[in-house]
Amino acid sequence: MLRHSQNAIHGWLLLLPAMALLTLFTHWPALATFIDSFWSTARPRRPAAFVGLDQYRAILADPVFWQSAVNNLVFAVGTIPISIALALLMAIWVNDRIAGRALVRMAYFTPTVLPMIAVANIWLFFYTPQYGLLEQVLSLLGIGSHNWLGTPATALACVIVVAIWKEAGFFMIFYLAALQHIPPPLAEAAALEGASRWTFFRRVQFPLLMPTTLFVLVNAVINAFRTVDQIIVMTHGGPDNATTLLLYYIYEVGFRFWDTSYAAALTIVLLALLAAVSLAQYLLIERRIHYR
């Protein structure tokens, strides 16, 4: 009995420092954000007042919010399938007996370790009208000049390309690890049955990679909804809010317009979205996939 209570005291003491900081910088701010979203932003000579759901009504009526939500959706749909497909292709190539495998793997993975701020600057240069590499290549092909990041129709696509380039190599390593865990006898058995390589991939490899695909998918969705770095470097959300994503909009409202309560309400909307993703992950992975 004595040992039991001593155990509990030790356990809580060990936990205390981490718990205190978590409370201070995760739980409390999350709660405070929630409370704040029901108040108006304090201004000089006008203290904060309880406004109930007004901030949320304002969000529903805010065209910039809707545009950033749609942009974020387009961004997610544009990045996720392509980067996951590329990651799978990369992993299969690197796992096969191709020449110079180590070098190829390095090339795919390098963008992952570099700061987004740094590579976004490089891409900014790449897209520059007239001087950038893209424009030079296109002019060699006889295609006229175009302001890629300065035109609403193409700006978001440019940002999507950067995200795919940065992320695919990161997802590749999870597929690579999973591919290496597929027992070789499966391939031998499939070959004895006369299955083509495509059939083997579709019927054996791909289903076995399903847990990895789900893991990568959830990470990709979460990443898509907290993308902000390359927006700040490359477009500032422009032109005409064409590349404003949700977290960028929160940053703009909170730290440029200093409307902290409205930013708090926007944060709650983003957190609700992320929570929905996590819930979906829980339901999908716990129910459908029985792994290990």
Add this chain to the structure above:
Amino acid sequence: MSVRGDGGPYAPTGRGRVLESAAAWLLAALWLLPLLYALWTAFHSAELSTRFALIAPITLDNFAQAWGAAPFARYFLNTFMLVSLILGCQLVLCTLAAYAFARFRFGGAGIAFALVLMQLMIMPDVLIVENYRTMSSFGLVDTIPAIALPYVASAFGIFLLRQAFKSVPRELDDAARVEGAGPLQVLWRLYVPLAKPVYLAYALVSVSYHWNNFLWPLIVTNSVEARPLTVGLQVFASTDQGIDWSVICAATLMTSAPLLLAFLLFQRQFVQSFMRAGIR
């Protein structure tokens, strides 16, 4: 990494192998293209940045100009202090918490663990408005600890180390206790050494994450004394330099060089660490 792609009935052979290698190489070249382009621009004078000739003279002027135009030495120092502060505190706090979750039975442990895991969903990156308010009430705005504090208690680190500690055989723990070692001694002499690969993996992921982190440092700093490299680079590229791309590319490469070098030297560890850290 031990790659088992060799052999097997579906390993490509003959023409298939050549085709597949060519495609893989093409994609690799495409992936490296933006970086090679930045390298070319950084090492040549501005007039040559858009004309490619093999014999073009290589110059270090752009690097010298970038280094002189902004306090990059100070930014390097700040980033170095920042990542060491975060990693040091994370290792201590996460080790203690993970040990509590792995080997102590106490009331409320389940709830406490759920509270920790909440951070995986409610990331500090999203709570910028409220955390900024907290920092200003502490008078910490524009200091390096202000950048570090929200990340110090890392749910991810606690989770990873808890898994590692749980795989340590109970018998070893009991044996050490019979010899009279206290809980902290057991932790230090038994658990920490056995979890070394996990510590390495976590350290690499943490350092590269915080070396690259941008939004929170951008918000909470506003002077040269506190700014890390990423924010310094952004201030430099967007205001000080106008549009001299050669100098911006040089600065960009300079700020990523330590991480890139570390990656090229310890490629195997990096890839394995990211893998180990990702698979939960």
